[in-house]
Amino acid sequence: MVFRRRRGQGLGAGIEDSPMTSKPAPLRGFGLGLRPPHYEAILAGAVRVDWFEALSENYFVDGGAPLYFLDRIAERYPIALHGVSLSIGSADALDRDYLRTLRRLADRVQPRLISDHLCWTGVDGARLHDLLPLPQTEEAVRHVAARVRQVQDALQRPLVLENVSSYLRYAHDTLPEWEFLDAVASESGCGLLLDLNNVYVNSVNHGFDARVYVDALSTRHVRQIHLAGHSRSLDGRLLIDTHDADVPEAVWRLYEHALRRYGAVPTMIERDDHLPPLSQLVAELDRARAVASAVLDRQVA
Amino acid sequence: MMSVHRAPSLLQAQQWLQRSVLAEDEPVGADGRLVVAGDAEEGLRIYREAYRLRLLEVLRDDYPLLHAVLGEDAFARLGLRYLSAYPSRSPSARWFGRDLRELLADRPALADLAGFEWLQGECFDAADADVVVLEDLAGLPPDAWPELRLTLHPSLRRRSGDHDLAPLLRGESTDEPARLTGARTWLLWRRQRQVHWRLLDDDEADALQAVAMGAGFGGLCERLCAWHEPERVALRAAALLKRWIVDGLVSGLRSAPMS
Ligand SMILES: [Fe+2]
Numbered sequence: 001m002v003f004r005r006r007r008g009q010g011l012g013a014g015i016e017d018s019p020m021t022s023k024p025a026p027l028r029g030f031g032l033g034l035r036p037p038h039y040e041a042i043l044a045g046a047v048r049v050d051w052f053e054a055l056s057e058n059y060f061v062d063g064g065a066p067l068y069f070l071d072r073i074a075e076r077y078p079i080a081l082h083g084v085s086l087s088i089g090s091a092d093a094l095d096r097d098y099l100r101t102l103r104r105l106a107d108r109v110q111p112r113l114i115s116d117h118l119c120w121t122g123v124d125g126a127r128l129h130d131l132l133p134l135p136q137t138e139e140a141v142r143h144v145a146a147r148v149r150q151v152q153d154a155l156q157r158p159l160v161l162e163n164v165s166s167y168l169r170y171a172h173d174t175l176p177e178w179e180f181l182d183a184v185a186s187e188s189g190c191g192l193l194l195d196l197n198n199v200y201v202n203s204v205n206h207g208f209d210a211r212v213y214v215d216a217l218s219t220r221h222v223r224q225i226h227l228a229g230h231s232r233s234l235d236g237r238l239l240i241d242t243h244d245a246d247v248p249e250a251v252w253r254l255y256e257h258a259l260r261r262y263g264a265v266p267t268m269i270e271r272d273d274h275l276p277p278l279s280q281l282v283a284e285l286d287r288a289r290a291v292a293s294a295v296l297d298r299q300v301a
Numbered sequence: 302m303m304s305v306h307r308a309p310s311l312l313q314a315q316q317w318l319q320r321s322v323l324a325e326d327e328p329v330g331a332d333g334r335l336v337v338a339g340d341a342e343e344g345l346r347i348y349r350e351a352y353r354l355r356l357l358e359v360l361r362d363d364y365p366l367l368h369a370v371l372g373e374d375a376f377a378r379l380g381l382r383y384l385s386a387y388p389s390r391s392p393s394a395r396w397f398g399r400d401l402r403e404l405l406a407d408r409p410a411l412a413d414l415a416g417f418e419w420l421q422g423e424c425f426d427a428a429d430a431d432v433v434v435l436e437d438l439a440g441l442p443p444d445a446w447p448e449l450r451l452t453l454h455p456s457l458r459r460r461s462g463d464h465d466l467a468p469l470l471r472g473e474s475t476d477e478p479a480r481l482t483g484a485r486t487w488l489l490w491r492r493q494r495q496v497h498w499r500l501l502d503d504d505e506a507d508a509l510q511a512v513a514m515g516a517g518f519g520g521l522c523e524r525l526c527a528w529h530e531p532e533r534v535a536l537r538a539a540a541l542l543k544r545w546i547v548d549g550l551v552s553g554l555r556s557a558p559m560s
Contacts, residue, residue: 057392057393057394057395060393060395061395061426062426062427062428062429062455063426063427063428063429063430063455063456064425064426064427064429064456064491064494065425065426065494066426067426067429068429068494085392085393087392089311090315091310091311091312091315095392098392120315121392122319123312123315123316123319124316124319125390126319126323126388126389126390127388127389127390127391127392127394128319128322128323128352128389129352129355129356129359129389129394129397130322130348130351130352130355132315132318132319132322132348134311135309135311135314137308137311139310139311140311143311166344167343167344167345167347167348168341168344168345168348170314172308172309172314205344233343233347235343237343238343238344238347240347240351
C-alpha cells in the first residue's frame with residue numbers, strides 16, 4: 001500500500017483521526033480547477049496556488065494516469081472534490097453506487113471540501129450530463145434538503161452545493177433563486193459554493209440585480225466562490241456558462257461586492273475550454289488575490 | 302394571465318423538461334400545464350444543443366481515429382443516431398460510448414476500429430498492479446516450472462479483428478482500414494501510464510489465450526505443440542514468457558504447491 005500523509009494535522013503525536021468521523025481542515029486561500037493538461041506543470045515545481053479542485057467523476061476509474069496524478073498532486077496540495085452527477089434534485093432515488101464510489105475517492109484523497117450542484121441531471125434513469133434547473137418551490141427545497149442529509153450520511157462528510165446557470169424558468173416557481181438557495185442551505189445544513197459567474201449569467205438571463213442575490217444569502221452558508229467566464233447565445237439575448245474565457249469585468253465587480261459582504265472566502269477560477277497555460281491562470285488568480293486584499297484590507301483599516 | 306391549473310409536481314416538471322431536451326419536436330409546455338416562464342424557446346434550444354454537443358464531444362474523445370476516418374459531419378451523424386439509440390444511463394459519461402460499434406455493423410472495418418479504440422480507453426484507466434521482473438524467475442526450482450502460472454496485468458486487453466488498423470494507429474493514414482487475409486489478434490496493455498499495442502503472431506495469440514484461461518507453463522507448451530516442432534516448443538515458450546515479462550504484461554507468478 002502507498003503511504004498517504006494526512007493533511008490538516010500539524011506534526012506531533014496523538015491526534016486520533018479516522019476517515020469515518022474526521023472533520024476536514026478548512027479550505028483557505030485561492031485555488032484552481034485541476035485539469036489534465038496541467039498535471040505535469042503542477043508537479044514540475046512550486047505553483048502559486050493554494051489548492052486544487054478536482055472533478056470527482058474524472059477519477060471514478062480503477063487506475064492509470066488519472067489517479068496517479070491525483071494522488072501525487074494531493075500529496076502536495078489540499079484538494080476539493082467537485083462533482084457534476086450527484087443529481088441532488090432529481091425525483092429519482094439517489095444513486096447508491098455513485099455515492100459509494102465518491103466515498104471511496106474521498107477516503108483516498110481526503111478532500112477539504114466536497115461539492116456538487118443544486119440541480120438535477122436526469123429522471124427515470126436517464127442521464128443528460130447537464131446541470132438542469134430545479135423548480136424554485138418549497139417542494140423542491142424539502143426534497144433537496146432531505147437528500148442532502150442522506151448524502152452527508154453516506155459520505156460521512158459535509159456537502160456543499162453550487163448555484164447553476166440557467167436558461168429557462170418554470171412558470172410555477174414561487175421563490176426567487178436567492179431565497180431558494182438560502183432555504184436549501186438553511187433547511188439541509190449544507191454549505192454553499194457561490195458561483196459568481198452563474199449569478200451574473202442568471203441576472204442577465206432572468207432579469208434581476210446580481211447584487212441583490214449576493215446580499216440576500218446568509219454569510220454563514222457561503223463556503224467557497226467560483227469565478228469563471230461565459231459567452232453569449234447565438235441570438236445574443238442569453239448568456240451561457242461556458243467556462244471558456246477570462247473572468248469578465250462584471251464578474252470581478254461582483255466579486256468585490258461579495259467580498260465586502262462575506263469577508264474572506266476560499267475562491268477559485270474555473271476554466272474548462274480554450275484552456276490557457278497554467279501560468280496564465282495563476283496570473284488571473286493573482287488578480288483575485290489582489291482584489292481580495294484591496295477589499296479586505298480596506299475593511300480592516 | 303391567471304392559471305387555473307395546479308402546479309406540476311417535481312417529477313412531472315422534470316419529465317417534461319427532459320422530454321423536451323431529448324426530443325427536438327416536443328413543444329414547449331406540451332400538456333398546457335407545464336409552461337415555462339419567459340423566452341422558453343431560446344432557453345430550450347440551448348439545453349438541446351448543449352446536450353448533443355457535450356455527448357458528441359465525449360464520443361470524439363473516445364474515438365479519435367474513427368472521427369478522423371469518418372470526418373466531422375459523418376461522425377456527428379453517427380453520434381446523433383447513437384445518442385437516440387443508446388442514451389446515457391450512467392452518472393459518468395466515461396461509459397456512454399461503449400456500444401458505438403453496434404451501429405457500425407454494415408461497416409466492418411469501422412466496427413473493428415471502434416472496438417479497438419474502446420479497449421484503448423479501458424486499458425488507459427484499468428486497475429494498477431505491480432509487474433514481475435525476469436529475476437523473479439531465477440530461484441524457481443526446475444520441477445516448479447510445469448505448474449508455473451501467470452497473473453496478467455489488469456490493463457491487458459486482447460481483441461481479434463480482420464482489418465489492418467496499424468497505419469491508422471501509427472498516424473500514417475486516415476483511410477478506412479483495409480481487410481486482412483484472416484483474423485488477427487491485437488494486444489493492448491498499459492506501461493508507465495501509456496497504452497501500448499502490438500499485433501500478435503498467431504501462436505502467441507493462442508498461447509496468451511491459454512495463459513489467460515489459467516494454463517500453467519506446461520499447458521502453454523502443450524498449446525505451442527500445435528504450432529511448432531516438438532524440439533522447438535520449449536525455446537518458443539521461454540522466449541514468449543521472457544517477452545511478456547519484459548513488456549510488463551505479467552503482474553504475478555505463482556507455482557502450485559509441491560506434492
Ligand atoms: Fe462553478
